[in-house]
Amino acid sequence: MQTLLSMFHTFPLLAGAAFATLSISLISLVFAFFLGILVCAMGFSRSTVLRGLATAHVHFFRGVPLLVQLLLLYYLLPSLGINLSSLAAAIIAVSLCSSAYVAEILRGGFLGIPPGQLEAARMVGLGGLDTLVRIQVPQALRFTLPALVNEMILVIKASSLVSVVGVAELTRTAQNIAASTYKPMEIYFQVGVVYFLINILLARLGALGERRLAKAHQR
Amino acid sequence: MNFDPSVLTHNAGAILGGFAVTLETWIVGVLIGILAGLAIALLQLYCGRVVSAVLRGYIEVVRGTPFLIQLFFLYYGGPSIGLELEPVTAGILGLGIYGSAYFAEVFRAGFRSVPRGQLEAGICLCMTRGQMVRRIMLPQMLVIIVPALCNTIIVLSKETAVLSVITVPELTGVLTGIGSSSFAFLEVLVALCIGYLALVELTAWCGRWVERKVGRFMLR
Numbered sequence: 001m002q003t004l005l006s007m008f009h010t011f012p013l014l015a016g017a018a019f020a021t022l023s024i025s026l027i028s029l030v031f032a033f034f035l036g037i038l039v040c041a042m043g044f045s046r047s048t049v050l051r052g053l054a055t056a057h058v059h060f061f062r063g064v065p066l067l068v069q070l071l072l073l074y075y076l077l078p079s080l081g082i083n084l085s086s087l088a089a090a091i092i093a094v095s096l097c098s099s100a101y102v103a104e105i106l107r108g109g110f111l112g113i114p115p116g117q118l119e120a121a122r123m124v125g126l127g128g129l130d131t132l133v134r135i136q137v138p139q140a141l142r143f144t145l146p147a148l149v150n151e152m153i154l155v156i157k158a159s160s161l162v163s164v165v166g167v168a169e170l171t172r173t174a175q176n177i178a179a180s181t182y183k184p185m186e187i188y189f190q191v192g193v194v195y196f197l198i199n200i201l202l203a204r205l206g207a208l209g210e211r212r213l214a215k216a217h218q219r
Numbered sequence: 220m221n222f223d224p225s226v227l228t229h230n231a232g233a234i235l236g237g238f239a240v241t242l243e244t245w246i247v248g249v250l251i252g253i254l255a256g257l258a259i260a261l262l263q264l265y266c267g268r269v270v271s272a273v274l275r276g277y278i279e280v281v282r283g284t285p286f287l288i289q290l291f292f293l294y295y296g297g298p299s300i301g302l303e304l305e306p307v308t309a310g311i312l313g314l315g316i317y318g319s320a321y322f323a324e325v326f327r328a329g330f331r332s333v334p335r336g337q338l339e340a341g342i343c344l345c346m347t348r349g350q351m352v353r354r355i356m357l358p359q360m361l362v363i364i365v366p367a368l369c370n371t372i373i374v375l376s377k378e379t380a381v382l383s384v385i386t387v388p389e390l391t392g393v394l395t396g397i398g399s400s401s402f403a404f405l406e407v408l409v410a411l412c413i414g415y416l417a418l419v420e421l422t423a424w425c426g427r428w429v430e431r432k433v434g435r436f437m438l439r
């Protein structure tokens with residue numbers, strides 16, 4: 001009963017914070033997606049320099065913990081004379097980190113397209129751009145959708161680290177409530193439930209999208 | 220902004236100590252995770268629907284919530300049910316719990332990839348369940364899952380950085396501490412990146428080596 005009552009009180013706070021978490025994650029995901037496409041394209045480029053840069057990007061952002069990347073941006077940019085709010089630093093850090101994963105996912109998707117199809121496309125006289133838009137991209141997206149949804153869930157979870165630099169999202173709000181109510185167990189349990197529900201919902205939506213795409217493909 | 224490595228050399232002892240804590244929490248956490256994950260995968264396989272569903276729920280919850288929240292729940296929430304843990308213990312336990320769900324999924328996929336015919340052959344030879352697990356399933360599965368296993372181990376090595384938030388004196392905690400007291404953020408952050416990159420690349424390299432070594436058992 002006590003827990004129920006406290007849940008009643010904290011719910012509006014947590015709902016607002018959940019919205020902040022979702023916004024940060026979604027904005028970061030959009031950036032990460034486009035940056036990931038760029039890095040993936042660089043990885044397939046003919047230029048050694050571009051390929052090297054893409055490899056370095058992927059190795060660095062996948063090899064260093066997100067927390068360290070976050071601290072790097074948060075502490076180092078001001079000393080370079082760039083003053084960012086903690087929110088901006090957080091979104092940039094999460095985007096950069098996630099873009100490396102997205103690039104690798106997309107790379108896998110493009111490599112998964114049978115080379116015969118590309119040869120066939122050239123045979124029918126499709127140009128490079130047409131091949132990309134009509135043959136490679138649709139299939140690569142279909143192959144990689146499950147992995148991309150998984151990456152979304154990872155980003156939602158990773159966004160909890162943003163609390164460390166003081167962004168008032170779900171985890172930070174939970175810390176504040178826990179500090180003021182002295183009920184850490186209840187609060188963290190509730191917040192865990194919120195994260196879990198968001199992720200379950202995302203996973204379900206992803207599965208739905210996957211089925212849709214599979215059906216569209218069969219026709 | 221200039222780079223002054225003396226901050227790092229003066230604190231070399233503390234930094235190495237932090238690295239040791241990172242290694243300790245990581246290795247012990249991974250071992251707990253692997254053992255618990257293997258137990259979960261086996262229980263799911265052999266102990267009926269109810270047990271399997273309960274464990275499925277455990278896996279989903281652990282994988283569906285942020286590691287940081289799990290740590291807070293364990294470390295700050297624990298005392299209210301009488302579970303008072305040292306930061307390092309809480310960190311290792313948290314890492315083990317978090318890893319167990321991921322390892323369980325890796326093992327489950329591994330068990331599923333053992334060809335059915337081999338299990339039927341085992342039954343025909345009157346092998347007991349334990350014999351089949353030990354002599355057929357585990358050896359085959361361990362070869363198949365090496366890449367996924369290494370991947371999870373690498374992910375966990377990076378998660379150890381999060382332990383600094385619950386005041387575990389590991390690499391990130393020690394170095395950012397030095398950074399805030401000396402304002403030498405550039406030096407400590409570069410050192411942090413190099414430390415983790417070296418750890419991750421080295422682990423990935425070991426993983427590929429093991430993969431090559433066990434790879435020949437796959438060629439038949």
